[in-house]
Amino acid sequence: MAAGAKKSCKTCGKSVRDHGHLCAPLKAKDETCNWCGSLIMDAxxxxxxxxxxxxxxxxxxxxxxxxPQYLCRPRKIKKV
Known part of the structure; x- marks a missing residue:
């Protein structure tokens, strides 16, 4: 399947892209975190x-x- 092609989550059935979402995240080989720079050992x-x-x-x-795209039924968290 081509990069960026849509797939369905095996857990919730939601349409997801290459990295999945939190139901069933998929890890790319030797991927590093864009936030902290560490090697991602767990998706x-x-x-x-x-x-x-x-x-x-x-x-x-x-x-x-x-x-929101990483969740089945996302809701914005109200910050107080």
């Missing part, structure tokens, strides 16, 4: 910089993410 890598920027929660499973 669910969350460095301190990412944790501070989490903005969405999934209404289905409760997972947190930086962007």
């Amino acid at each position: 669910r890598h969350m460095c301190d910089a990412k944790l501070k920027r989490l903005s969405y929660i999934c209404n289905s499973c409760g997972r947190l993410a930086l962007a």
Whole structure:
């Protein structure tokens, strides 16, 4: 399948791209974190910089993410 081609998540059925989303993230070989620069050993890598920027929660499973496309049923987190 070509890079960027749409696929379906095997867990929730949502349409996802190459890196999947938090239901079933896919890790690229030797990928490094754009936030902290460390080698990503786990596809669910969350460095301190990412944790501070989490903005969405999934209404289905409760997972947190930086962007809505990584969740099944995203909802914006209200910052107080």
